[in-house]
Amino acid sequence: MSGNILELTDLTFSYTSRGRTVRALDAVSLFVAAGEAVGLVGESGSGKSTLARVALGLTPAQFARIEAGQIQIDGRDATHYSEDDWSRMRGNPVAIVFQDPLSYLNPVMRVGQQIAESIVRHTPELAVAPRVRELLELVKLPAVCATSYPHELSGGMRQRVLLAIAIACRPKLLIADEPTTALDVTTQAEILGLLAELRRRLDMAMLLISHDLGIVAQACERIYVMYAGRIVEWGSTSAVFETPAHPYARGLLHAANADRDSEGRFVTIPGDPPGVGVAPIGCPFALRCAHAMSDCTKQMPPAVLLDQASGHTVRCWLHRSDGAGGPQG
């Protein structure tokens, strides 16, 4: 067994709607090993949330199709899982929390009951009431919250409830899809602190999906950068942030820092992010890239390992495995 809780290998995934096929993920490879924190960053429409849903079998079966590649969860091949198979995987070994807790909580059900549902479903051997108290304590909510309705809680408290439900099943991997995007910075800092503590106490791996590079830098050991359904760069967080190799990753980092150039203008990436499902031949970033060459629009570049120790890898024609590449940044 590989020790990876989640492993996607060359996964190509598409949605079909009204005869139109939209490729949301294109040859995506990613893994999360036991206990580690991995970040997945990308802009809206890059496919990062689709990836989260695919990893839990949450995509609508009538529209969704895995075209190629493999999904492995906790050492088992989940590529061709049925809905029944998936329902056994959700909660344990893999659980998820979403951006907007209000839309994932039942508005007319007390919070304690909603946490209890998860306990009954996944760990029926446990006494429910003490376990609910224990979970509320773990996410640092007062026990009285069990009798509250979601609307009576603040945004940060609701996210804690969602976390309590997710960890109720003792997952080995928690997928957190933009868990703090709807929150204020000070609340965000509390939730990130709580996530780190829960990971330590429960020895849980995390896949943190975000458009916010800052929170990923803070919370994750490794990072993947996604653009238009493809992963374009990955490696240890420090390697990718300090020496980004892909022009998109570089631009994104400067933009996130609100860096300015010598004329005092903000560094930007020209053009617009591609629409969902626009699948150009070659590198999807070529249209916006200052370094685009003829190769870029012909073929998607292969993955090139830049540094063994940090696992820093990039898919860009500027970096060629034979060392005959163009400018290295």
Next chain:
Amino acid sequence: MTPALLDIVDVSKTFRRTRTEVVQAVRSVSLTISAGETVALIGESGSGKSTLGRMALGLLKPDSGRVLVEGRSLYDLSGADLRSARVAMQPVFQDATAALNPRRTAREHLLQALAVRGAATEDQAAALLESVGLQPGSEYLNRFPHELSGGQRQRLTVARALAPQPRLIIADEPLSGADVSIRGQILNLLLDIKRERGIAYLLITHDISVARAFSDRVAIMRRGEIVEMGPARLVLTQPEHEYTRHLLAAVPALPATRSSIARPGHRCAPGLAR
């Protein structure tokens, strides 16, 4: 001495939530903006920053206090005087899609805004589009909002705000809906407008990195009060108030990127980078 462009003097606003429960959204806040100055109003949700922005725009009457636009009390004006005071300040909102009429083209949006100043022509509308980077302008005139990308839609709302030739733009979270790579484009546009036209900004934001990079002065708001105000460089590096320190500490820091960008003119100036 010429009066300040916008002078908010000791304004308060209370909302009644239920019969007994009241919310003090803004408590005796004062804020002055001079011509050509950029002020960022930073606060978390519920701090009252948007309420203050709406009172400054003339959209919400304060319970007490005064809003002076170039020395004239906004809520005591009527008729032509009120119109001319309102023309001096134009809003840009967070959600460009909601701020545009889905059944109107860019031309209709702009001609309506231009009409405030008198007869409007299509050429003026096209020139406005070009001034916000939608080139060639004539090509965008017939577009409906849904035929524009998110970034282009925000540019259109900026063009509409510029149409009456305001001296102050009040922008409420103009970048929150934009992706990181688009954010810089909109910031550059606002920067160009400031340089070319000398327009002042009141930028309402929760994003400290944007405030730091963009504004001359910042005001930190919390629970309806401005807790700290001063030059951006000073307040955001050596905060005096405990809340400002708490807020700044909560912003996750990015590790420094060592790479320079090969393209000329696209390099990050070391003095300006964090």
